[in-house]
Amino acid sequence: MVKTVIFDMDGVIVDTEPVHKYAYYKHFSELGIDVSEEMYASFTGNSTRNVFQKLKESFTLQHDVEELILRKRFLFNDAFDTKEDLELIDGVRKLIVDLHGNGMQLILASSASKGTIEKVFNRFELHPYFTHTVSGEDFPQSKPHPAIFLHAASLSVAPIEHCIVIEDSTNGIKASKAAGIFCLAYNSINSKLQDLSEADHEIAHFDAINYQIISQIKQR
Template sequence: MLKAVLFDMDGVIVDTEPLHRKAYHQMFNDVSIDVNEDLYASFTGQSTINICKRLVDHFNLNETPEYLVSLKREHYKIFFENGDLQLIDGVLERIKDYHANDVTLVVASSASMLGIKQIFERFDLNQYFSGKFSGADLEKSKPHPEIFIKAAEFTGFKKSECMVIEDSTNGIKAAHSAGIFCTGFKSKHSSGQDYSLANKVVSSFEEISYSKIVNIIS
Protein backbone atom coordinates (compact mmCIF):
# COMPACT_ATOMS: atom_id res chain seq x y z
CA MET A 1 0.00 0.00 0.00
CA LEU A 2 1.32 3.45 -0.91
CA LYS A 3 2.59 5.36 2.13
CA ALA A 4 5.20 7.75 0.71
CA VAL A 5 6.05 9.45 -2.59
CA LEU A 6 9.55 10.64 -3.42
CA PHE A 7 9.39 13.41 -6.02
CA ASP A 8 12.15 14.49 -8.31
CA MET A 9 11.84 18.25 -8.84
CA ASP A 10 13.10 19.43 -12.24
CA GLY A 11 10.79 18.12 -14.95
CA VAL A 12 8.36 16.62 -12.42
CA ILE A 13 7.28 19.47 -10.13
CA VAL A 14 8.50 22.42 -12.17
CA ASP A 15 10.16 22.89 -15.52
CA THR A 16 13.38 24.72 -14.73
CA GLU A 17 15.27 22.96 -17.52
CA PRO A 18 15.15 25.96 -19.92
CA LEU A 19 16.67 28.17 -17.20
CA HIS A 20 19.33 25.58 -16.35
CA ARG A 21 20.13 25.13 -20.02
CA LYS A 22 20.65 28.85 -20.52
CA ALA A 23 22.76 29.08 -17.34
CA TYR A 24 24.94 26.11 -18.32
CA HIS A 25 25.50 27.37 -21.84
CA GLN A 26 26.41 30.80 -20.56
CA MET A 27 28.94 29.12 -18.27
CA PHE A 28 30.26 27.05 -21.19
CA ASN A 29 30.83 30.31 -23.06
CA ASP A 30 32.59 31.82 -20.03
CA VAL A 31 35.23 29.06 -20.05
CA SER A 32 35.28 28.63 -23.85
CA ILE A 33 34.13 25.02 -24.18
CA ASP A 34 31.85 23.49 -26.80
CA VAL A 35 29.41 21.00 -25.22
CA ASN A 36 27.46 19.04 -27.83
CA GLU A 37 23.88 17.88 -27.34
CA ASP A 38 24.78 14.26 -26.61
CA LEU A 39 27.12 15.26 -23.81
CA TYR A 40 24.65 17.78 -22.42
CA ALA A 41 21.82 15.20 -22.47
CA SER A 42 23.96 12.81 -20.40
CA PHE A 43 23.98 15.37 -17.57
CA THR A 44 20.24 15.07 -16.93
CA GLY A 45 19.51 14.11 -13.32
CA GLN A 46 23.05 14.71 -12.07
CA SER A 47 24.14 17.31 -9.54
CA THR A 48 25.85 20.49 -10.70
CA ILE A 49 29.12 19.68 -8.95
CA ASN A 50 29.36 16.27 -10.58
CA ILE A 51 28.55 17.74 -13.99
CA CYS A 52 31.29 20.31 -13.49
CA LYS A 53 33.77 17.63 -12.42
CA ARG A 54 33.01 15.80 -15.66
CA LEU A 55 33.52 18.99 -17.65
CA VAL A 56 36.90 19.68 -16.05
CA ASP A 57 38.05 16.12 -16.84
CA HIS A 58 36.53 15.99 -20.30
CA PHE A 59 37.95 19.32 -21.48
CA ASN A 60 41.11 19.23 -19.33
CA LEU A 61 40.23 22.62 -17.86
CA ASN A 62 42.46 24.64 -15.55
CA GLU A 63 39.41 25.96 -13.70
CA THR A 64 38.14 24.01 -10.69
CA PRO A 65 34.71 22.31 -10.65
CA GLU A 66 33.72 24.60 -7.79
CA TYR A 67 34.49 27.66 -9.91
CA LEU A 68 32.32 26.33 -12.74
CA VAL A 69 29.51 25.71 -10.26
CA SER A 70 29.72 29.30 -9.01
CA LEU A 71 29.53 30.64 -12.57
CA LYS A 72 26.56 28.49 -13.46
CA ARG A 73 24.65 29.35 -10.28
CA GLU A 74 25.18 33.06 -10.73
CA HIS A 75 23.73 32.86 -14.23
CA TYR A 76 20.84 30.68 -13.01
CA LYS A 77 20.01 33.16 -10.25
CA ILE A 78 19.59 35.93 -12.81
CA PHE A 79 17.44 33.79 -15.12
CA PHE A 80 15.36 32.48 -12.17
CA GLU A 81 14.59 35.97 -10.88
CA ASN A 82 13.54 37.16 -14.32
CA GLY A 83 12.02 33.99 -15.79
CA ASP A 84 8.41 32.90 -16.18
CA LEU A 85 8.20 29.63 -14.24
CA GLN A 86 5.10 27.44 -13.90
CA LEU A 87 4.40 24.18 -12.10
CA ILE A 88 4.08 21.12 -14.34
CA ASP A 89 0.46 20.62 -15.41
CA GLY A 90 -1.47 18.58 -12.86
CA VAL A 91 1.30 18.21 -10.29
CA LEU A 92 -0.18 20.52 -7.64
CA GLU A 93 -3.50 18.68 -7.80
CA ARG A 94 -1.67 15.38 -7.36
CA ILE A 95 0.44 16.70 -4.47
CA LYS A 96 -2.74 17.86 -2.70
CA ASP A 97 -4.40 14.50 -3.46
CA TYR A 98 -1.56 12.51 -1.87
CA HIS A 99 -1.30 14.89 1.08
CA ALA A 100 -5.05 14.68 1.77
CA ASN A 101 -4.72 10.89 1.87
CA ASP A 102 -1.92 11.04 4.47
CA VAL A 103 0.83 10.05 2.05
CA THR A 104 4.24 11.32 3.20
CA LEU A 105 5.83 13.49 0.52
CA VAL A 106 9.56 14.04 0.12
CA VAL A 107 11.48 15.81 -2.62
CA ALA A 108 14.69 14.07 -3.73
CA SER A 109 16.35 16.22 -6.35
CA SER A 110 19.80 16.67 -7.83
CA ALA A 111 19.27 20.42 -7.55
CA SER A 112 21.06 22.34 -4.82
CA MET A 113 19.19 22.80 -1.53
CA LEU A 114 19.10 26.53 -2.28
CA GLY A 115 17.46 25.79 -5.63
CA ILE A 116 14.92 23.46 -4.02
CA LYS A 117 14.03 26.03 -1.36
CA GLN A 118 13.63 28.75 -3.99
CA ILE A 119 11.08 26.66 -5.89
CA PHE A 120 9.22 25.57 -2.76
CA GLU A 121 8.93 29.11 -1.46
CA ARG A 122 7.92 30.52 -4.84
CA PHE A 123 5.06 28.02 -5.19
CA ASP A 124 4.19 27.59 -1.48
CA LEU A 125 4.90 23.84 -1.44
CA ASN A 126 6.44 23.50 2.02
CA GLN A 127 3.03 22.84 3.59
CA TYR A 128 2.74 19.53 1.73
CA PHE A 129 6.24 18.06 2.06
CA SER A 130 7.85 16.44 5.09
CA GLY A 131 11.43 16.48 3.83
CA LYS A 132 13.85 17.70 1.20
CA PHE A 133 16.96 15.93 -0.08
CA SER A 134 19.51 17.51 -2.38
CA GLY A 135 21.87 15.36 -4.40
CA ALA A 136 24.39 18.20 -4.17
CA ASP A 137 24.75 17.42 -0.45
CA LEU A 138 25.47 13.71 -0.99
CA GLU A 139 28.62 11.86 -1.98
CA LYS A 140 27.02 10.11 -4.93
CA SER A 141 24.84 11.59 -7.66
CA LYS A 142 22.04 9.92 -9.64
CA PRO A 143 22.15 7.29 -11.17
CA HIS A 144 23.59 6.18 -7.82
CA PRO A 145 20.65 5.23 -5.54
CA GLU A 146 21.91 7.04 -2.42
CA ILE A 147 19.43 9.91 -2.53
CA PHE A 148 16.38 7.65 -2.82
CA ILE A 149 17.63 5.24 -0.18
CA LYS A 150 18.08 8.13 2.27
CA ALA A 151 14.75 9.72 1.32
CA ALA A 152 12.90 6.41 1.80
CA GLU A 153 14.58 5.86 5.17
CA PHE A 154 13.52 9.37 6.21
CA THR A 155 9.84 8.53 5.68
CA GLY A 156 10.01 5.67 8.15
CA PHE A 157 8.22 3.36 5.74
CA LYS A 158 9.46 0.29 3.92
CA LYS A 159 10.82 0.78 0.43
CA SER A 160 7.96 -1.41 -0.77
CA GLU A 161 5.55 1.26 0.52
CA CYS A 162 7.26 4.08 -1.38
CA MET A 163 7.04 5.34 -4.95
CA VAL A 164 9.49 7.52 -6.85
CA ILE A 165 8.32 9.89 -9.60
CA GLU A 166 11.14 10.63 -12.04
CA ASP A 167 11.51 11.98 -15.56
CA SER A 168 15.18 11.30 -16.32
CA THR A 169 17.22 8.25 -17.30
CA ASN A 170 19.60 8.78 -14.39
CA GLY A 171 16.80 9.26 -11.89
CA ILE A 172 14.95 6.15 -13.04
CA LYS A 173 18.18 4.13 -12.83
CA ALA A 174 18.69 5.44 -9.29
CA ALA A 175 15.19 4.43 -8.19
CA HIS A 176 15.58 1.02 -9.81
CA SER A 177 18.91 0.44 -8.07
CA ALA A 178 17.35 1.52 -4.77
CA GLY A 179 14.66 -1.13 -5.20
CA ILE A 180 11.80 1.37 -5.11
CA PHE A 181 8.76 1.37 -7.40
CA CYS A 182 9.35 4.05 -9.99
CA THR A 183 6.85 5.93 -12.10
CA GLY A 184 8.51 7.44 -15.14
CA PHE A 185 6.87 10.76 -15.95
CA LYS A 186 7.16 11.19 -19.70
CA SER A 187 6.34 14.70 -20.80
CA LYS A 188 7.26 17.33 -23.37
CA HIS A 189 9.83 18.63 -20.89
CA SER A 190 11.85 15.40 -20.72
CA SER A 191 12.74 14.30 -24.24
CA GLY A 192 15.43 11.76 -25.08
CA GLN A 193 15.20 9.87 -21.79
CA ASP A 194 15.10 6.08 -21.26
CA TYR A 195 12.05 4.83 -19.35
CA SER A 196 12.72 1.12 -19.78
CA LEU A 197 13.57 0.55 -16.10
CA ALA A 198 10.48 2.35 -14.78
CA ASN A 199 7.76 0.17 -13.25
CA LYS A 200 5.09 2.40 -14.75
CA VAL A 201 5.26 5.12 -17.40
CA VAL A 202 2.74 7.96 -17.52
CA SER A 203 2.33 11.20 -19.43
CA SER A 204 -0.25 12.74 -17.10
CA PHE A 205 -0.46 13.04 -13.32
CA GLU A 206 -4.11 11.99 -13.51
CA GLU A 207 -2.84 8.47 -14.30
CA ILE A 208 -1.30 8.19 -10.83
CA SER A 209 -4.05 9.66 -8.65
CA TYR A 210 -4.10 8.19 -5.15
CA SER A 211 -7.12 6.02 -5.89
CA LYS A 212 -5.47 4.54 -8.98
CA ILE A 213 -2.02 3.90 -7.52
CA VAL A 214 -2.57 3.17 -3.80
CA ASN A 215 -2.90 -0.61 -4.15
CA ILE A 216 -0.41 -1.06 -6.98
CA ILE A 217 2.41 -0.43 -4.53
CA SER A 218 2.91 -3.51 -2.37
Protein backbone atom coordinates in the same frame (compact mmCIF):
# COMPACT_ATOMS: atom_id res chain seq x y z
CA MET B 1 0.12 -0.27 -0.02
CA VAL B 2 2.09 2.86 -0.83
CA LYS B 3 2.61 5.21 2.12
CA THR B 4 5.30 7.55 0.76
CA VAL B 5 5.82 9.20 -2.62
CA ILE B 6 9.33 10.45 -3.37
CA PHE B 7 9.30 13.19 -6.01
CA ASP B 8 12.12 14.35 -8.22
CA MET B 9 11.86 18.12 -8.80
CA ASP B 10 13.26 19.33 -12.12
CA GLY B 11 10.99 18.13 -14.91
CA VAL B 12 8.55 16.52 -12.48
CA ILE B 13 7.32 19.29 -10.18
CA VAL B 14 8.60 22.35 -12.02
CA ASP B 15 10.20 22.83 -15.40
CA THR B 16 13.38 24.65 -14.48
CA GLU B 17 15.28 22.77 -17.17
CA PRO B 18 15.16 25.66 -19.70
CA VAL B 19 16.60 27.97 -17.01
CA HIS B 20 19.33 25.46 -16.14
CA LYS B 21 20.12 24.96 -19.83
CA TYR B 22 20.33 28.71 -20.42
CA ALA B 23 22.70 29.10 -17.44
CA TYR B 24 24.87 26.14 -18.39
CA TYR B 25 25.26 27.13 -22.04
CA LYS B 26 25.98 30.74 -21.17
CA HIS B 27 28.68 29.42 -18.86
CA PHE B 28 29.96 26.99 -21.53
CA SER B 29 30.29 29.95 -23.89
CA GLU B 30 32.28 31.87 -21.28
CA LEU B 31 34.54 28.84 -20.83
CA GLY B 32 34.96 28.39 -24.59
CA ILE B 33 33.83 24.75 -24.61
CA ASP B 34 31.49 23.03 -27.09
CA VAL B 35 29.07 20.75 -25.22
CA SER B 36 26.85 18.71 -27.55
CA GLU B 37 23.14 18.16 -26.93
CA GLU B 38 23.87 14.46 -26.39
CA MET B 39 26.49 15.17 -23.73
CA TYR B 40 24.21 17.70 -22.04
CA ALA B 41 21.32 15.19 -21.99
CA SER B 42 23.59 12.65 -20.27
CA PHE B 43 23.96 15.05 -17.33
CA THR B 44 20.24 14.93 -16.47
CA GLY B 45 19.83 13.85 -12.85
CA ASN B 46 23.41 14.79 -11.95
CA SER B 47 24.30 17.40 -9.36
CA THR B 48 26.00 20.59 -10.57
CA ARG B 49 29.20 19.43 -8.88
CA ASN B 50 29.26 16.13 -10.74
CA VAL B 51 28.49 17.85 -14.04
CA PHE B 52 31.49 20.12 -13.69
CA GLN B 53 33.71 17.30 -12.48
CA LYS B 54 32.90 15.49 -15.72
CA LEU B 55 33.34 18.63 -17.83
CA LYS B 56 36.66 19.38 -16.13
CA GLU B 57 37.92 15.95 -17.18
CA SER B 58 36.41 16.01 -20.70
CA PHE B 59 37.68 19.49 -21.60
CA THR B 60 40.77 19.63 -19.36
CA LEU B 61 39.48 22.74 -17.62
CA GLN B 62 41.94 24.43 -15.28
CA HIS B 63 39.21 26.07 -13.20
CA ASP B 64 38.41 24.89 -9.69
CA VAL B 65 35.14 22.94 -9.54
CA GLU B 66 33.79 25.16 -6.75
CA GLU B 67 34.49 28.25 -8.87
CA LEU B 68 32.60 26.73 -11.79
CA ILE B 69 29.65 25.80 -9.55
CA LEU B 70 29.38 29.31 -8.12
CA ARG B 71 29.38 30.94 -11.56
CA LYS B 72 26.71 28.62 -12.94
CA ARG B 73 24.52 29.13 -9.88
CA PHE B 74 24.85 32.90 -10.23
CA LEU B 75 23.70 32.68 -13.86
CA PHE B 76 20.83 30.34 -12.90
CA ASN B 77 19.64 32.46 -9.97
CA ASP B 78 19.74 35.62 -12.07
CA ALA B 79 17.61 33.97 -14.79
CA PHE B 80 15.28 32.30 -12.26
CA ASP B 81 14.49 35.55 -10.49
CA THR B 82 13.63 37.37 -13.72
CA LYS B 83 11.66 34.57 -15.43
CA GLU B 84 7.99 35.39 -14.92
CA ASP B 85 6.53 32.46 -16.88
CA LEU B 86 8.04 29.72 -14.70
CA GLU B 87 5.18 27.43 -13.66
CA LEU B 88 4.58 24.07 -12.04
CA ILE B 89 4.23 21.07 -14.36
CA ASP B 90 0.63 20.79 -15.55
CA GLY B 91 -1.42 18.71 -13.12
CA VAL B 92 1.27 18.20 -10.49
CA ARG B 93 -0.14 20.60 -7.88
CA LYS B 94 -3.52 18.86 -8.06
CA LEU B 95 -1.75 15.52 -7.51
CA ILE B 96 0.35 16.85 -4.61
CA VAL B 97 -2.73 18.31 -2.89
CA ASP B 98 -4.69 15.09 -3.45
CA LEU B 99 -1.93 12.86 -2.04
CA HIS B 100 -1.28 15.11 0.94
CA GLY B 101 -4.99 15.51 1.67
CA ASN B 102 -5.36 11.76 1.86
CA GLY B 103 -2.49 11.35 4.33
CA MET B 104 0.23 10.27 1.91
CA GLN B 105 3.75 11.27 2.98
CA LEU B 106 5.60 13.30 0.33
CA ILE B 107 9.40 13.62 0.18
CA LEU B 108 11.49 15.52 -2.35
CA ALA B 109 14.73 13.94 -3.58
CA SER B 110 16.32 16.23 -6.15
CA SER B 111 19.80 16.58 -7.62
CA ALA B 112 19.26 20.34 -7.40
CA SER B 113 21.09 22.42 -4.82
CA LYS B 114 19.43 23.34 -1.52
CA GLY B 115 19.26 26.93 -2.70
CA THR B 116 17.38 26.01 -5.87
CA ILE B 117 15.00 23.75 -3.96
CA GLU B 118 14.24 26.59 -1.55
CA LYS B 119 13.63 29.01 -4.42
CA VAL B 120 11.14 26.63 -6.05
CA PHE B 121 9.40 25.64 -2.80
CA ASN B 122 9.09 29.24 -1.63
CA ARG B 123 7.87 30.53 -4.99
CA PHE B 124 5.16 27.88 -5.29
CA GLU B 125 4.44 27.45 -1.55
CA LEU B 126 5.17 23.71 -1.50
CA HIS B 127 6.70 23.34 1.97
CA PRO B 128 3.38 22.49 3.72
CA TYR B 129 2.97 19.37 1.58
CA PHE B 130 6.41 17.77 2.02
CA THR B 131 7.85 16.33 5.22
CA HIS B 132 11.43 16.40 3.91
CA THR B 133 13.49 17.84 1.05
CA VAL B 134 16.71 16.04 0.12
CA SER B 135 19.34 17.71 -2.07
CA GLY B 136 21.84 15.90 -4.27
CA GLU B 137 24.58 18.28 -3.12
CA ASP B 138 24.75 16.29 0.12
CA PHE B 139 25.91 13.15 -1.68
CA PRO B 140 29.30 12.53 -3.34
CA GLN B 141 27.71 10.52 -6.15
CA SER B 142 24.73 11.65 -8.24
CA LYS B 143 21.96 9.60 -9.80
CA PRO B 144 22.13 6.89 -11.17
CA HIS B 145 23.77 6.08 -7.83
CA PRO B 146 20.91 5.15 -5.46
CA ALA B 147 22.21 7.02 -2.38
CA ILE B 148 19.76 9.93 -2.58
CA PHE B 149 16.72 7.65 -2.88
CA LEU B 150 17.94 5.28 -0.18
CA HIS B 151 18.29 8.27 2.15
CA ALA B 152 14.87 9.61 1.18
CA ALA B 153 13.33 6.19 1.84
CA SER B 154 15.02 6.11 5.27
CA LEU B 155 12.96 9.22 6.12
CA SER B 156 9.72 7.49 5.22
CA VAL B 157 7.10 6.69 7.83
CA ALA B 158 6.94 3.20 6.33
CA PRO B 159 9.44 0.54 5.11
CA ILE B 160 11.05 1.06 1.71
CA GLU B 161 8.69 -1.42 0.05
CA HIS B 162 5.86 1.04 0.70
CA CYS B 163 7.61 3.87 -1.16
CA ILE B 164 7.50 4.86 -4.83
CA VAL B 165 9.57 7.34 -6.83
CA ILE B 166 8.31 9.69 -9.56
CA GLU B 167 11.08 10.49 -12.05
CA ASP B 168 11.54 11.76 -15.60
CA SER B 169 15.16 10.94 -16.41
CA THR B 170 17.25 7.90 -17.32
CA ASN B 171 19.61 8.47 -14.40
CA GLY B 172 16.77 9.03 -11.95
CA ILE B 173 14.99 5.85 -12.98
CA LYS B 174 18.21 3.84 -12.74
CA ALA B 175 18.81 5.28 -9.25
CA SER B 176 15.29 4.37 -8.15
CA LYS B 177 15.60 0.81 -9.42
CA ALA B 178 19.09 0.44 -7.92
CA ALA B 179 17.54 1.44 -4.59
CA GLY B 180 14.88 -1.24 -5.05
CA ILE B 181 12.01 1.25 -5.22
CA PHE B 182 9.05 1.14 -7.61
CA CYS B 183 9.51 3.88 -10.21
CA LEU B 184 6.76 5.77 -11.98
CA ALA B 185 8.13 7.62 -15.02
CA TYR B 186 6.71 10.93 -16.19
CA ASN B 187 7.18 11.06 -19.95
CA SER B 188 7.22 14.76 -20.78
CA ILE B 189 8.33 16.81 -23.77
CA ASN B 190 11.68 17.22 -22.00
CA SER B 191 12.14 13.44 -21.73
CA LYS B 192 12.63 12.84 -25.45
CA LEU B 193 16.36 12.17 -25.00
CA GLN B 194 15.78 10.06 -21.88
CA ASP B 195 15.37 6.27 -21.72
CA LEU B 196 12.38 5.50 -19.49
CA SER B 197 12.24 1.78 -20.29
CA GLU B 198 13.44 0.59 -16.88
CA ALA B 199 10.55 2.29 -15.06
CA ASP B 200 7.76 0.13 -13.64
CA HIS B 201 5.01 2.35 -15.05
CA GLU B 202 4.85 5.37 -17.33
CA ILE B 203 2.46 8.30 -17.62
CA ALA B 204 2.27 11.21 -20.03
CA HIS B 205 0.21 13.51 -17.78
CA PHE B 206 -0.36 13.74 -14.04
CA ASP B 207 -4.13 13.59 -14.58
CA ALA B 208 -3.57 9.87 -15.23
CA ILE B 209 -2.83 9.21 -11.55
CA ASN B 210 -4.30 10.12 -8.18
CA TYR B 211 -4.27 8.96 -4.56
CA GLN B 212 -6.52 5.96 -5.20
CA ILE B 213 -4.31 4.65 -8.01
CA ILE B 214 -0.98 5.32 -6.30
CA SER B 215 -2.02 3.92 -2.94
CA GLN B 216 -2.72 0.54 -4.50
CA ILE B 217 0.63 0.20 -6.31
CA LYS B 218 2.51 -2.90 -5.23
CA GLN B 219 6.27 -3.33 -5.41
CA ARG B 220 7.40 -6.01 -7.82
